[in-house]
Amino acid sequence: MRYLPKSPADREAMLKSMGARSIDDLFKSIPAEYRLNRDLKVPRQMAESEIVDWFRERSRENGDGQASFLGAGAYSHYRPVIIDSLISRGEFLTAYTPYQAEISQGTLQSIFEFQTMICELTGMEVANASMYDGSTAAAEAVMMAVRLTGRRSVVIARSVHPEYREVLATYAFHQGMPLVTVPFADSGRLDANAVEKAITADTACLLIQSPNFFGCIEDVEALAEIAHRKGAMLVVSIAEAVSLGIVEPPRSADIIAMEAQSFGVPMTFGGPYCGVIATREAYVRQLPGRLVGQTTDRSGKRGFVLTLATREQHIRREKATSNICTNQALVALMANIFMTIYGKVGLKELARQNLAKAAYAAQQFGKQATVLFSAAPRFNEIVVQTREDPYAINSRLLGHKIVGGFPLKKFYPELGNASLWCCTELTTRSTIDTAVGVVAESESSETSAADEATVAEVAK
Amino acid sequence: MSKHMTRKATRHVNQNEGLIFEKSSPGKAAWKLPPLDVPEVDAAKLLGRSERKNLGNMPEVSEIEIIRHFTRLSTWNYAIDLGMYPLGSCTMKYNPRVNEVVSRLDGIANGHPYQPEKISQGALRIIKTLSDCLTEITGMDAITLQPAAGAHGELTGLLMVRAYHDSKGKPRKKVLIPDSAHGTNPATAAMVGYAIENLKSNSSGIVDTGMLEAQMNEDVAALMLTNPNTLGVFEQEIHKIADILHAKGGLLYMDGANMNALVGKVRPGDFGVDLMHLNLHKTFSTPHGGGGPGSGPVAIKKFLEPFLPKPVLISKSDSTLGFEYDRPQSIGRVRSFYGNFGMFVRALAYILANGPEGLRQTTEDAVLNANYIRKGLEGTYELPYKSPSMHEVVCSDKLQAKKGVRTMDIAKRLIDYGFHPYTTAFPLIVPGAMMIEPTESESKEELDLFVEAMHSIAQEVEEDAEMVRSAPHSTRVSRLDETAAARNPVLRWKP
Numbered sequence: 001m002r003y004l005p006k007s008p009a010d011r012e013a014m015l016k017s018m019g020a021r022s023i024d025d026l027f028k029s030i031p032a033e034y035r036l037n038r039d040l041k042v043p044r045q046m047a048e049s050e051i052v053d054w055f056r057e058r059s060r061e062n063g064d065g066q067a068s069f070l071g072a073g074a075y076s077h078y079r080p081v082i083i084d085s086l087i088s089r090g091e092f093l094t095a096y097t098p099y100q101a102e103i104s105q106g107t108l109q110s111i112f113e114f115q116t117m118i119c120e121l122t123g124m125e126v127a128n129a130s131m132y133d134g135s136t137a138a139a140e141a142v143m144m145a146v147r148l149t150g151r152r153s154v155v156i157a158r159s160v161h162p163e164y165r166e167v168l169a170t171y172a173f174h175q176g177m178p179l180v181t182v183p184f185a186d187s188g189r190l191d192a193n194a195v196e197k198a199i200t201a202d203t204a205c206l207l208i209q210s211p212n213f214f215g216c217i218e219d220v221e222a223l224a225e226i227a228h229r230k231g232a233m234l235v236v237s238i239a240e241a242v243s244l245g246i247v248e249p250p251r252s253a254d255i256i257a258m259e260a261q262s263f264g265v266p267m268t269f270g271g272p273y274c275g276v277i278a279t280r281e282a283y284v285r286q287l288p289g290r291l292v293g294q295t296t297d298r299s300g301k302r303g304f305v306l307t308l309a310t311r312e313q314h315i316r317r318e319k320a321t322s323n324i325c326t327n328q329a330l331v332a333l334m335a336n337i338f339m340t341i342y343g344k345v346g347l348k349e350l351a352r353q354n355l356a357k358a359a360y361a362a363q364q365f366g367k368q369a370t371v372l373f374s375a376a377p378r379f380n381e382i383v384v385q386t387r388e389d390p391y392a393i394n395s396r397l398l399g400h401k402i403v404g405g406f407p408l409k410k411f412y413p414e415l416g417n418a419s420l421w422c423c424t425e426l427t428t429r430s431t432i433d434t435a436v437g438v439v440a441e442s443e444s445s446e447t448s449a450a451d452e453a454t455v456a457e458v459a460k
Numbered sequence: 461m462s463k464h465m466t467r468k469a470t471r472h473v474n475q476n477e478g479l480i481f482e483k484s485s486p487g488k489a490a491w492k493l494p495p496l497d498v499p500e501v502d503a504a505k506l507l508g509r510s511e512r513k514n515l516g517n518m519p520e521v522s523e524i525e526i527i528r529h530f531t532r533l534s535t536w537n538y539a540i541d542l543g544m545y546p547l548g549s550c551t552m553k554y555n556p557r558v559n560e561v562v563s564r565l566d567g568i569a570n571g572h573p574y575q576p577e578k579i580s581q582g583a584l585r586i587i588k589t590l591s592d593c594l595t596e597i598t599g600m601d602a603i604t605l606q607p608a609a610g611a612h613g614e615l616t617g618l619l620m621v622r623a624y625h626d627s628k629g630k631p632r633k634k635v636l637i638p639d640s641a642h643g644t645n646p647a648t649a650a651m652v653g654y655a656i657e658n659l660k661s662n663s664s665g666i667v668d669t670g671m672l673e674a675q676m677n678e679d680v681a682a683l684m685l686t687n688p689n690t691l692g693v694f695e696q697e698i699h700k701i702a703d704i705l706h707a708k709g710g711l712l713y714m715d716g717a718n719m720n721a722l723v724g725k726v727r728p729g730d731f732g733v734d735l736m737h738l739n740l741h742k743t744f745s746t747p748h749g750g751g752g753p754g755s756g757p758v759a760i761k762k763f764l765e766p767f768l769p770k771p772v773l774i775s776k777s778d779s780t781l782g783f784e785y786d787r788p789q790s791i792g793r794v795r796s797f798y799g800n801f802g803m804f805v806r807a808l809a810y811i812l813a814n815g816p817e818g819l820r821q822t823t824e825d826a827v828l829n830a831n832y833i834r835k836g837l838e839g840t841y842e843l844p845y846k847s848p849s850m851h852e853v854v855c856s857d858k859l860q861a862k863k864g865v866r867t868m869d870i871a872k873r874l875i876d877y878g879f880h881p882y883t884t885a886f887p888l889i890v891p892g893a894m895m896i897e898p899t900e901s902e903s904k905e906e907l908d909l910f911v912e913a914m915h916s917i918a919q920e921v922e923e924d925a926e927m928v929r930s931a932p933h934s935t936r937v938s939r940l941d942e943t944a945a946a947r948n949p950v951l952r953w954k955p
Contacts, residue, residue, distance in 0.1 A: 005903035045815025059567030062582030090541030091534035097751035106533035132608035135796035170792035174653035270573030270797025272753035295945035313647035323647035330749025346491035360498035
């Protein structure tokens with residue numbers, strides 16, 4: 001086996017040195033009746049070239065080479081090549097959690113820089129080293145608000161990513177945390193009146209997402225005012241991190257739960273991604289996950305360590321703020337490098353291109369179909385309502401090597417044939433035009449097929 | 461200092477480097493966007509008061525500065541690629557590079573989780589193949605790959621335990637956890653709303669079945685057991701343990717953190733385990749990356765299948781693969797999308813590179829290496845439990861403590877010898893624990909150097925205890941003031 005650095009003679013010598021006759025002597029503590037006396041039924045040992053071929057085959061079966069309008073929590077942005085050059089260094093790739101600070105300063109300093117940049121971008125005072133992803137970060141942020149307020153129930157916007165809401169429901173189920181969902185208004189933004197009514201004296205926090213699942217930017221200030229007036233916290237989930245380049249961060253939030261996948265992390269069919277929680281300094285002792293702090297060594301030299309570990313499971317066991325241990329360090333490093341590359345000016349310009357592409361798409365789609373929630377400020381996603389089933393339209397688009405928008409009826413049956421279309425800096429004008437063309441054909445054939453009454457209804 | 465010091469490591473110059481913010485100045489850039497092919501927009505008009513005008517202190521640096529910055533930082537880290545990383549219960553094994561190559565193939569790295577199933581068959585086939593391999597390796601019946609790490613797998617497993625008991629009409633109140641367990645076990649049980657009851661180990665360091673019998677009743681939902689346990693000892697009475705639990709309707713949950721001792725030699729499903737998690741970032745070679753990403757699949761027996769997180773991967777009648785969402789008894793979702801898919805790719809590449817004989821040989825070598833170290837350290841370091849070791853060995857600092865040198869001091873001194881320290885002060889049942897797991901990735905030469913270094917340190921303890929207590933002496937920074945860091949936290953850079 002090519003990963004094993006021992007010759008048969010080495011093994012023999014080692015066994016002999018400890019007085020064992022065969023390797024089986026070392027497995028004697030396993031009762032004989034449970035020992036496996038056959039080969040595992042797994043594929044035979046493959047050569048490296050065969051492994052690469054096998055995965056190439058899978059890669060080809062997986063939509064390799066399509067243009068895509070999918071967003072909805074996983075975003076396609078350009079990944080500068082130096083991200084992979086740097087994270088492939090064995091000293092980052094093959095290191096453990098930096099508990100031994102003296103030989104982990106590289107990882108520790110880079111996390112400190114990551115925490116700093118997340119604070120700069122979110123307007124918060126502290127950020128942790130990472131969480132599993134945006135969904136679990138949101139769930140843990142909500143649990144943090146429950147601990148901080150001593151209240152039990154949670155109000156969640158229906159415009160938060162549906163899978164994030166599902167994860168929160170799973171986490172909350174056995175914690176006696178009643179969840180109340182508030183609807184979005186016709187504008188696509190949260191219904192402030194409904195929020196006002198839903199928040200009670202037992203509400204720990206209001207959880208919203210901005211830009212929300214439909215791409216609309218919420219009126220965070222107004223929602224914060226309502227929540228705070230009633231003694232509840234505001235937790236804001238951010239699924240599209242690039243929006244922070246041009247959208248004002250939710251500074252009036254108490255806790256921000258982010259997904260940093262957009263910052264240079266490949267989509268890889270849903271993971272690994274990078275969740276982060278950022279909050280105010282006053283709440284740091286209720287923050288889950290790892291934190292890096294600055295300190296000095298014995299000669300006064302600056303250095304970094306994992307800190308405030310008394311929040312964590314390895315010290316506090318069942319009284320910890322969370323059970324999280326291994327998190328997403330290498331993915332956070334990708335995000336860190338991405339943020340460093342684009343920086344103060346580039347991130348803004350990148351976000352501006354996203355904004356422009358989505359605005360162009362909205363304008364073009366708007367000529368052929370209905371763009372919902374068009375009055376609300378949006379970042380890079382738009383909702384397009386068609387007459388035809390979006391799955392049918394998408395199936396035709398696939399013929400043009402284009403993956404169409406995400407049909408919303410799976411999560412929002414009330415939105416009928418609406419789809420969520422995402423445009424990033426990688427979406428070309430010609431792809432948008434082709435997609436709009438296919439939608440236009442669909443709309444006109446549906447229109448001519450429909451009877452007068454339906455047309456009149458839609459026109460109204 | 462010791463005459464052996466230079467055998468494994470030699471001091472060499474490495475570069476100083478400040479924080480990236482200290483290199484920033486306006487007008488430097490490491491990015492270039494293509495010309496916009498759609499009309500420019502007025503952000504103020506589109507976004508109104510939501511428009512962001514200022515990005516604060518985000519850095520402005522050039523590409524070469526970024527390359528040097530992170531390369532310099534990287535040289536301050538120890539890594540498996542540099543040498544033995546004997547952290548007990550962490551399984552720091554070699555991370556094969558072909559894993560990295562295949563996880564970056566275009567169709568895999570660029571696959572969107574919501575792309576149509578028709579063009580996701582490659583990804584689904586990877587999930588299916590890995591699932592099949594892992595259920596075979598564990599001897600279980602079904603599996604979910606959704607959990608993002610070991611602790612997340614524990615959470616998923618205990619949620620399923622709870623859902624199962626609920627379905628029987630009584631959720632039960634508590635979870636038994638041995639005193640040798642990882643901190644994640646009690647933290648997880650608390651998150652699922654269970655009370656934690658401590659289970660004392662016997663004098664051999666394994667579960668005391670008499671105590672278990674006495675503590676077991678119909679309020680107990682499950683026992684969370686690590687096997688081999690954190691002493692590296694196989695729970696020989698495992699089936700008796702399972703029987704005691706099952707007789708009163710409880711479930712046996714296995715923490716699979718130490719599965720590297722078992723693969724290909726024995727299967728938890730065959731010795732009475734009802735459900736367990738695996739750590740793909742330990743046993744199955746996916747890189748630790750400085751603290752993640754991990755992946756914590758949960759393998760289960762058939763009767764727990766209805767409670768699996770959704771969606772569940774299924775084979776359809778047309779022989780394509782797809783996800784099933786209609787699972788009325790499911791515990792729900794524990795993560796968005798389908799889990800850390802990129803780690804599935806790497807773990808499967810590892811399994812394919814090994815095949816059945818490679819997996820077995822790997823386990824045998826891991827156990828051989830741990831026992832070789834045990835033999836080498838015997839007499840020099842105290843061995844608190846004499847039970848046979850599997851993949852890791854736990855010593856203590858009892859002999860060195862007489863000179864005022866503790867496990868952390870010895871660990872820090874190992875750094876000067878060119879090794880990463882072992883796990884210190886864990887498991888909690890061993891005062892001054894030194895938990896050593898070499899994994900299969902170490903050659904006889906590297907193990908000999910390690911044993912030699914440990915002997916040399918023991919001698920230094922006798923000759924110059926203070927020198928050991930103030931180690932490391934060869935690193936960029938000496939021991940850091942953790943107390944000050946926690947008392948007055950500085951968690952971000954400020955201009």
